[in-house]
Amino acid sequence: MLQVDGVSKSYASHQALRDVSFEVAPGEIVAILGPNGAGKSTLMSLIVGLLKPDIGSVTIGGVDPTRMSQSQRSGIGFAPQELGLYPSATVEENLQYFAGLTGAGKKAVRRMARDAAEVFRVEDLFPRRISTLSGGEKRRVHSAIALVARPRLLLLDEPTVGVDVGTRREVIAAVRQLADDGVAVCYSTHYLPEVETLAARVVLLHHGRKVVDGPLAEMWRNDDRSRITFTFDGEAPLLQGTERKGDTLQIEHVGNPGEFVAVFFRSHAHELRNLKAVEIERPSLEDLLIALAPDLGTPGGEIK
């Protein structure tokens, strides 16, 4: 569906993207991650055809987005990071306007607006003017507009910025459903738990370069670090190679944690008399990404 091939883009002396390549298949969600200034929005703009790459190519269904016909362009749904809505118009008018731009007839425009509204649950807001909506409602309408043309490729640039927990869940559920229906999705975000919920493939950008590209499950499989926590009834015993914190002992382990715990039990059976619980914690997505690009964890490069 989408093919990004060796794309580089510069603004004056600043190189925003360097040799970035990846593909997105129908029904796949690709989470584009990276700190501020990593090149996520530039990449989105290139994919949608707002910018032309200096080097490399972007194709959607084999066609360069900057050379697409109007009907081909309708196959791309785009919700930029910045909210783009007409404040004095109603929600319905906003949706119908963008549906109308596809060249559809009157009846089809109404149906397209209603269908898109249903996905992001904004149909109850139809008669309200945008200026009267809350931030989360505006964000949902903004995302719904990207769906009016029933796109085959959907690009959502930070669709959950500034929204409450409920709205976030609704947006994620809607995106998951769209992918299940065969839509290819590029989803840029700073919120890593969303990526886990979406079970998205991760493309991590850093300083304009792609530093990670792979499914979450594979990333976890390839990282065999774990944190094993033993909780005791009372004060934890002092054991070599462990970190004691009150009633717990913590061990950072690399390798199979199950085997390690079995061996640990055998060799410390006496000290583990008062053991209450054992918890094996796999690294979070944040831990995985920081391990791959260490300065992501520093200020300015933060991920949430």
Add this chain to the structure above:
Amino acid sequence: MIRLRSLRAVVRHELAIARDHTIDFVIMFFIPIVVMAFFKPAAGIILRAQGMPLASGAEQVVPGMAVMFGLFVVGLVCFSAYREHGYATWDRLRVSGPGPTQIMLTKALIPLGIILLQLTALTIFGRAFLGLRVHGSVIAVASVIGSTAICYVCIGLALSAFCRSSQQVSILANLLNVLMGMLGGAFLPTGVLPKWAQHLAPATPTYWAMQGLRPQFLAGSTEQGAWIRATCVLLAIATVTLAAWRLRFRPEERKQHW
């Protein structure tokens, strides 16, 4: 057909936005009416002193104020474009519609309609209440009004491409308004302006609009055929400014709206 329907969506949307600004357009109609009524006696004195004994003054103030206040459309064209940047809808329009050039041209149809309506309504008002009579050709009046409207809208498009912010547009549009109004003979007949101003006058579209319109309203004017030349010059200015817009228009350029 698809393109036509999508452009119709742009027109409908722009009309809906224009409806929210009805009061602005009402002001655009009323201010020139007040100024016309105020200056008509003085304009009559000037025209009679210039050898037009039957002139009432309406022959100068009605077309003059109409073409001068019509220049407000230049700002309307620019703001209609810059509004998309202010609402952050421009990028979306660029990728979801029939293309930025077509969208801009279609958006310009609404200001074109407004200026045509304004020029026509003010002429009809002049005829109904200020004693304006068409002694020449109605076709000539319609032709000059039409070409003036097209010319102003094209100037607006060019200005929208060259300026970077609404503030720049506002300053330049006001400056154009005053300069073109004064120099072009919309305020006072060019014959009473200083010689240097009379030399500069033909460089303004208002001059050509007045050259085409005024003889149609003056009894016994020998220049009633001037409307053809005026129409041609106005359309030539429109073509040049439209070409300048097309050359300078960069859809990816960010404009600052207030």
